[in-house]
Amino acid sequence: MDKVYSISDLAREFDITTRAIRFYEDKGLLAPARRGQTRLYSHADRVKLKLILRGKRLGLSLEESGEIIGMYDPGSNNVPQLERLIGKIQERRRALLAQKRDIDIMLAELEDAEARCLEARDSCQ
Template identity: 65%
Template sequence: MSRHYTISELAAEFDITTRSIRFYEEKGLLCPTRSGQARIYSAGDRTKLKLILRGKRLGLSLEESRDIIEMYDPQRDNSPQLQRLIDKIREKREMLKRQLNDIQTLMQELDDAESRCLQALNDTVPSAKEP
């Protein structure tokens, strides 16, 4: 028998809000069944939620995560899905390297500007030897 989860159980397990889970549901990523007013999530929904959150930690957009998750088919070879994920990981890594380089450049420019400002202050402050 397949395990089922309530929205509160998933929220607690993944340390997210129930609103976040409802958001993913609104976006069509999770498809719980209903028992009266209660949402009942399947093991598949739990796995999708885990993958969505992993994608988020990796810097993937919700659409990027959706595309990769939707490629999964247990009846066939999932190499294309894995290759797409690898490609996205490499894209994110390159973007972060560029951002890191930009940050390092900006830090150097800030250091240089601060040094010039401090030097200008020192040059304009009258020395104690002058009358």
């Protein structure tokens, strides 16, 4: 299970460019191993990339996605640091729940709009 991926493997799989992947590394979101110059992506790297792309679909900036990646392992065994991390997680959760409410509102509005469209079409003879 310690398969490695090349940069173009990941680019193909997620339908992005290698340039984008290197850019994420530049921004500190990825840090793949190297064999010489060449990047070797682990399964964990692939998961991080998935997180980044999901973040993008939700409208997060790369910086925000980076923060979320940082939530994935407690890392530091220092209590106040852990407390801060927990706080961040809770805030992120609140934001996601708010986003769900926005989506529900927009879904309802689209429902209305569709109804008006259907009516306009049908009353169009």
